[in-house]
Amino acid sequence: MTAREVAVKVLREVDFGGVKSDTAIATHFAASQLDPVDKAFAMHMIYGTLREKMKIDYIIQQFYRHDYNKMDADIKNILRIGVYQLFYLTKVPKWAAVNESVELAKRLKNQFLGNLVNGVLRNIANNIDAVSFKVKGGTFADQVALQYSHPKWLLDRWLQRFGFSEAQELMTANNQIPKVSFRINSLKTTVSDFREKLAQRNIAFQESAVFGFISPERFFDMEDFLKEGLVSVQSESQGLACLLLAPRPGERVLDMCAAPGGKSTFLAELMRNDGHVTAVDLYDNKLQQIRAQAETLGATIIETVKADARKFAPTEKYDKVLLDAPCSGTGVLARRAELRWRLSPNDIVSMQKLQRELLENAVQCVKDDGVIVYATCSLEPEENFQQIESFLKAHPEWRVQSATEILPPPLHQYVRESGAIEVLPHRHHSDGAFSIRLVRQ
Numbered sequence: 001m002t003a004r005e006v007a008v009k010v011l012r013e014v015d016f017g018g019v020k021s022d023t024a025i026a027t028h029f030a031a032s033q034l035d036p037v038d039k040a041f042a043m044h045m046i047y048g049t050l051r052e053k054m055k056i057d058y059i060i061q062q063f064y065r066h067d068y069n070k071m072d073a074d075i076k077n078i079l080r081i082g083v084y085q086l087f088y089l090t091k092v093p094k095w096a097a098v099n100e101s102v103e104l105a106k107r108l109k110n111q112f113l114g115n116l117v118n119g120v121l122r123n124i125a126n127n128i129d130a131v132s133f134k135v136k137g138g139t140f141a142d143q144v145a146l147q148y149s150h151p152k153w154l155l156d157r158w159l160q161r162f163g164f165s166e167a168q169e170l171m172t173a174n175n176q177i178p179k180v181s182f183r184i185n186s187l188k189t190t191v192s193d194f195r196e197k198l199a200q201r202n203i204a205f206q207e208s209a210v211f212g213f214i215s216p217e218r219f220f221d222m223e224d225f226l227k228e229g230l231v232s233v234q235s236e237s238q239g240l241a242c243l244l245l246a247p248r249p250g251e252r253v254l255d256m257c258a259a260p261g262g263k264s265t266f267l268a269e270l271m272r273n274d275g276h277v278t279a280v281d282l283y284d285n286k287l288q289q290i291r292a293q294a295e296t297l298g299a300t301i302i303e304t305v306k307a308d309a310r311k312f313a314p315t316e317k318y319d320k321v322l323l324d325a326p327c328s329g330t331g332v333l334a335r336r337a338e339l340r341w342r343l344s345p346n347d348i349v350s351m352q353k354l355q356r357e358l359l360e361n362a363v364q365c366v367k368d369d370g371v372i373v374y375a376t377c378s379l380e381p382e383e384n385f386q387q388i389e390s391f392l393k394a395h396p397e398w399r400v401q402s403a404t405e406i407l408p409p410p411l412h413q414y415v416r417e418s419g420a421i422e423v424l425p426h427r428h429h430s431d432g433a434f435s436i437r438l439v440r441q
Contacts, residue, residue, distance in 0.1 A: 001032045003042035004081060004104050010046050011077040014338050021046060021338050036220035044177070049077075049084045050337035051175050054149040056083045059131055063123045075113050078105050082121045086128065094125045144168075148175065153345055154330070157380070169426040170379075178334040178431070179215040181208060182222055182231040183239060183262075186269045187298045189230050197225070209410055210236040210243070229296040234262040235335075237423040237433035240414060241324060241375035242266040244421060244437050246406050249274035251319040254365055256280055256309040256358060261290035261302075263324055268299035277302045278318070280309050310357045312365065320371045321362045325355045327376035327383050331432020334425060352382055359391050363398075368440060371401075375435035384434040385418055391438075401437045 001009075006028045013019040025046060029039055049056060060079050061068050068076075078101050085097035098121045106114035124131070135142045141159070145152040148171035158167040184194045191212055198205055198216075205216040213236040216222055225231045242263050247253045249272045255264045258279035267277050279290050279302055287304040294302045305312070309323075328348050329339045355376070362372050376383050392398055402419030404412050414421045414428065420436040 001028070001034070002100075002104070003034060003038040004045070004078075004100055005108070006032055006034065006042045007045040007049070007081050008074055008077045008104065008108070010042075011049060011080070012073055014050065015077070016073060018342075021050060021336060036218075036223075039220065040218075044089070045081045045084055047177070047337055048088055049080045050341075051334070052084060052088065052149045053080065053337075053341060054146060054151075055133065056080050056087075058133065058146060059083050059087070059124065060120065062131065063120050063127075072109065072113065074108050075105060075117060078108075078117055079120060082117070083124060086121070086125055098122055098125055148172065149340075150174070150333075151340055151343070154340065154343070161381070166426065170424070173425040173429070174333040174337075174340075176334055179206075180219050181213050181215050181234060181236045181430075182225075183234040183266060183269075184212045184214065185230055185232060185297050186212065187273055188228075194225075194230060197230075208236045209413070210239055211408075213239060227296075229298055232262065232265060232293065232297060234266065235332075235431040235433070237331075237414075237428070237431045238262065238324075238375075238377065239266055240407075240411065240421050240423070240433065241322065241373055241435040242270060243411070244375075244403055244406055244435050245320050245322050245371065245373040247271050247275070247277075247320055252276045252278075252316070254278045254280070254314070254318040254321045256312070256321060256323045256362060256365075257325060258290055258304070259283070259286035261293040263322060264290055264302050265294055265297050265299045267322065268294070268301050269297070271301065273299060273301050275301055278314070279304045280307050280312055282306065282308055310354075310361050312361065314365055317367045318365055318370060319367055320373075321366045322373050322375070323358055323362045324375045325351075325358050325383075327351050327355070327378040328380055329377050330379045331377045331423070331425065331434075335431060348380055348382055351378075352387060355383060355387055356391070359387070363395065370440075372398075372438040373435055374438065375433065377431060377433050379424065379432045379434075384422070385420060385436070388420070388436055388438075397441050398438050399441050401439045403435075403437060406437060 010024040010028055013024040014021050082097055082101035085092045101121055102114050102118045105117040135146055141152055145155045150171050184191050203221045205214045247267050247270050253267050258264045259281045264277055264279040281287050290304050328351055333340050366372055400419045403415045403421050414423050416422050423430055423433040425432050
């Protein structure tokens with residue numbers, strides 16, 4: 001398969017199979033013979049097309065004279081990646097973007113649909129300056145939503161919360177190619193030793209404000225280290241929740257919603273592989289992922305348990321509980337661009353209910369002198385501090401312990417007046433995240 005064919009197949013699965021983009025990419029990369037350069041090209045097309053889908057579809061519909069909603073799914077995605085190359089990948093010659101798309105349509109479908117792709121893309125390529133980005137009869141918010149390729153309902157929320165200028169900055173951040181962060185595995189190496197390995201291979205990278213996290217210029221430079229378990233992929237903003245929990249060697253720790261295992265393994269590393277981590281999830285395949293990652297990283301203190309975290313009842317309570325709750329994911333729209341098209345306002349309401357049920361059970365799982373850290377990758381107040389305010393009203397025996405009492409000074413930049421950690425993509429140039437530490441009065 002070519003990079004473009006992989007991109008089209010991934011986009012089909014994301015559109016119609018409800019598959020996460022990173023999961024679909026990993027599956028198709030494993031089945032292909034693409035070299036690292038072609039893998040990078042495929043990823044660029046996939047994530048870029050997902051981020052800019054609203055604008056791309058608006059362009060195509062200006063040149064397609066039939067019912068776009070009834071178009072064959074593969075042809076639609078071939079046109080989408082073709083338009084993405086024409087407008088966003090300046091290093092790809094226009095003729096190549098058109099010709100490769102036409103040949104792909106012929107190979108996957110037939111000559112007739114290849115001709116259709118040829119006609120539409122050539123017309124667009126020859127009339128790029130004539131493309132309109134104005135919504136006929138639309139409001140100002142409609143125009144802005146199209147300009148930044150975000151659903152209008154989400155833009156409306158952010159306009160109300162942040163104001164116009166900052167909402168623009170947030171949407172701009174969501175449309176950037178996100179950096180990939182790696183956590184150095186302290187069970188197998190040290191930060192200084194690993195830096196030396198990178199220097200020996202002339203691998204360029206950036207240091208994170210979070211100690212032990214780095215971002216290389218090229219993801220695929222890290223493949224060997226991943227296989228050896230010297231590093232694992234984890235967003236630095238997600239790692240903050242584990243640092244806020246601050247587990248100690250010898251403690252019993254519960255990770256309530258553990259898949260895919262990044263936080264469970266980080267907890268084991270912070271505990272120096274001494275103690276016990278229970279990683280709970282509802283699905284066997286996800287538990288297998290956690291076990292596989294733990295084995296690669298040498299984290300031997302992790303036990304996986306198949307259970308509904310809302311009903312999980314341990315025989316012995318835990319010193320500390322991490323609840324990285326299911327959420328809307330509005331903080332990671334740069335990394336999981338398809339979420340912006342899947343979400344609706346009702347999802348935030350349903351997530352609130354689930355999160356509260358999980359919080360109530362977290363109280364039942366922790367010792368009287370224990371700690372709960374509640375975390376999400378959402379930016380929405382209803383899922384974050386409003387959720388905690390509601391919990392504290394119902395449980396006055398609990399209080400917030402400020403993150404400044406736990407985290408080192410360089411990380412206080414992420415702490416709000418409430419004592420919670422809030423990472424915003426446009427302010428901190430990282431995935432959005434929220435976490436808060438709860439202790440009994």
